[in-house]
Amino acid sequence: MNVGILTGGGDCPGLNAVIRAVVKKGFQYGYEFTGIKNGWKGLVEPSTVKLTKDAVSGILPLGGTILGTSRTNPMKSARDAEAVIRNINELKLDAVICIGGDDTLGVAAKLYSKGIKTIGVPKTIDNDLSGTDFTFGFDTAVSIVTWALDRLHSTTEAHQRVMVVEVMGRHAGWIAVYGGIAGGADVILIPEKPFDIDEVCGHVKKRKAAGKNFSLVVAAEGAVPRETGGMITKDRETDAFGHVKLGGIGEFLAREIEKKTGFESRHVVLGHLQRGGTPTAYDRVLATRYGLRAIELVHEGKFGRMVALQGNKIVDITLEEATSKLKTVDMEMFKAAQVFFG
Numbered sequence: 001m002n003v004g005i006l007t008g009g010g011d012c013p014g015l016n017a018v019i020r021a022v023v024k025k026g027f028q029y030g031y032e033f034t035g036i037k038n039g040w041k042g043l044v045e046p047s048t049v050k051l052t053k054d055a056v057s058g059i060l061p062l063g064g065t066i067l068g069t070s071r072t073n074p075m076k077s078a079r080d081a082e083a084v085i086r087n088i089n090e091l092k093l094d095a096v097i098c099i100g101g102d103d104t105l106g107v108a109a110k111l112y113s114k115g116i117k118t119i120g121v122p123k124t125i126d127n128d129l130s131g132t133d134f135t136f137g138f139d140t141a142v143s144i145v146t147w148a149l150d151r152l153h154s155t156t157e158a159h160q161r162v163m164v165v166e167v168m169g170r171h172a173g174w175i176a177v178y179g180g181i182a183g184g185a186d187v188i189l190i191p192e193k194p195f196d197i198d199e200v201c202g203h204v205k206k207r208k209a210a211g212k213n214f215s216l217v218v219a220a221e222g223a224v225p226r227e228t229g230g231m232i233t234k235d236r237e238t239d240a241f242g243h244v245k246l247g248g249i250g251e252f253l254a255r256e257i258e259k260k261t262g263f264e265s266r267h268v269v270l271g272h273l274q275r276g277g278t279p280t281a282y283d284r285v286l287a288t289r290y291g292l293r294a295i296e297l298v299h300e301g302k303f304g305r306m307v308a309l310q311g312n313k314i315v316d317i318t319l320e321e322a323t324s325k326l327k328t329v330d331m332e333m334f335k336a337a338q339v340f341f342g
Contacts, residue, residue, distance in 0.1 A: 002032045003298055004093040005051065007065040008039030008072070008104030012125045012137030013279030014287035015065040018099050020056040021291025027053060029299050034093060039100070040107060041072035043084040048091065060284060063277045075107055081114075088116060095298045099123050101135075102323055105306060109319035112304035119297050120306035120319050121290045125275050128172035128326045131317040132308035136287040141168065141274040142178045148270055149183025149216060160213035162204055162257050162265040166250030168274050169220030173329045175274065180218035181337050187215065188337050189253075191222035192328045200253070201260045203342035208263065217257075219249050289314050 005022060007015050023033050033051035036042040049055070049067070059066055074080040088096065095117040098108040101124035108118040122129045125141035145167050156163040165185075167175050173190025180188035187203050189195045204215045224230060232248040250267035258265040279287065286309065293307040293314045306322040308315050 001029070001094045001298070002034060002092055003295070004034045004036050004048075004088070004091065004096040005067065006036035006039055006042060006096065006098055006100075007067050007069045007123070008098065008100035008107075009069065009124070010071075010101070010275060011064050011069050012123055012275045013063045013140040013277060014136035014283040015099060015123060016056075016059040016062045017279065017284050017287035018121055018123070018136070018291040018294070019051070019066065020059050021288045022097055022295045023051050023053070023056045025292050026295045026298075029295070031295075031298075034091060035067045036096075038068040039070040039072055039104065040074045040084065041070045042067075043087050044072060044074050044080045045083075046087050046091065060288075061278050063279065071103070073103065073107065075110055084111065085114060085116060095119065095303065097121060097294050097298070101126070102129060102326065105129070105319055106323045109304070109323055112319060117298075117303040118319065119294050119303060120322060121294050122306060122308060122322065125175065126169055126172050127174040128328070129306075129322055130325055130327045131306065131322045132310065134286065134309050136279070136283045136290060137275065138174065138178075139282040139286075140277070140280045141175050142182065143280050144274050144277070145175060145179030145218075145270060146182040148268070148273070149179065149185060149218070152268065153184065153216060156216060156266075157214045159264070162215045162217065162254070162261075162263050164217045164219060164250045164253045164257070164265065164267040166219050166221055166267060166269045168270075170222040171326050171328070173220040173223070173334075176218050176220040176223075177329055177333055177337050181340070183216070183218070184340070185216045185218040185337075187217040187341050188334075189217070189219040189223040189249075190329055190334065191220055191224060192331075193334065194224040194226045196226050197253070197256050197260065201257055204257060204261055204263060206342040208261075217253060219253055221249055223249050225249075225252070
C-alpha cells in the first residue's frame, strides 16, 4: 500500500512528530509512503518526496514541517479539485493522511465524499476543532505565551505601564484564556465575548487604585470591541479559504486605554512566535499518539475519519463531525479567568 501524507494550513510544533509516527508504524505493515509537499498545492501541481526511515529519523523535536505547507484550497475551483483527484490516482496513492486544521480537514472531508480514502489528524494551535479535547500545537503555543507574559511582567511593572499582548485566535480564544491564566494576565479578551473598552479601563483603574501601577492585558486577535461591532483587521483581502487578515487589536487597545485612563500603554504582538520552534513534551507525545492511530485506521480500512483525544483516550470521529463547527471556549473556563481580572 502507498500512503500519502500532507501537512496543510499554518505550521505548528508537532507536525514532524506525526509524520515520524505514521511512517515508523506504517513500515511495520509493509507500507510505502509518499510525502506531498506544501499541503494541497502538492496535489494540484504534483510535488512529492519518498518518505523513508532515514527521512524521518531525528525529526521528532523539530518545529515546522519537513513537507512544507500552504493555505491552498483545491475546492475553490472545479479544475483544481479534479486535478487533486487525478493526481492522487496517477501517483497511485491508496490513502492520504491529511494533517491540518479546519480548512485542511474540510477539504479531506469533501474528497472522501468523492471516493478518496482520507484520514485526518487535528493540527492547530487554536485548539478549535470539534470532537477532540486538544489539538497538538496548542500546548506549545500556550507555553510560548506564558513565557512571554512572564518576561513582559517585569518590564511592565518597572515602567508602571499597561501592556497589551495580542495573541492568536481568530474565532476561538483558547490560547488567550489558557496563556492568560498561566501568565497571570489582569484582563483577558476573547472572540466569544465582545468587550466594552470602558470595562477594560475600569479593571486597569481598579488595579491603580489598589496600588498596582501596571497591568497586563491579553487579547486574542479576533477579540471584538462592542463599539466597532467587528474584528480589527489589517485589510479586507482574504486567503484561499476566505479568511481576512487579522491584526491590530493590541494597538487599538493600547491606544484607547491610554486615551481613556491617561496611563502609559504599549502593545506587543506575539504573532508567529506562538507557532514556531520545538514542540513541548506534551505535544510530542500527543502528536505521536495521533500519528500511530492514523496509520492504524488506514490499516483497518476506516476512512473519512479524524483521530481525536477524548479524556486520555485516542479515538476516531468522522471528518464531517470534526469540521461541522468550531470548538469555542467553554464559558466556565472563562469565568475562572475572570476571577483574576483587575
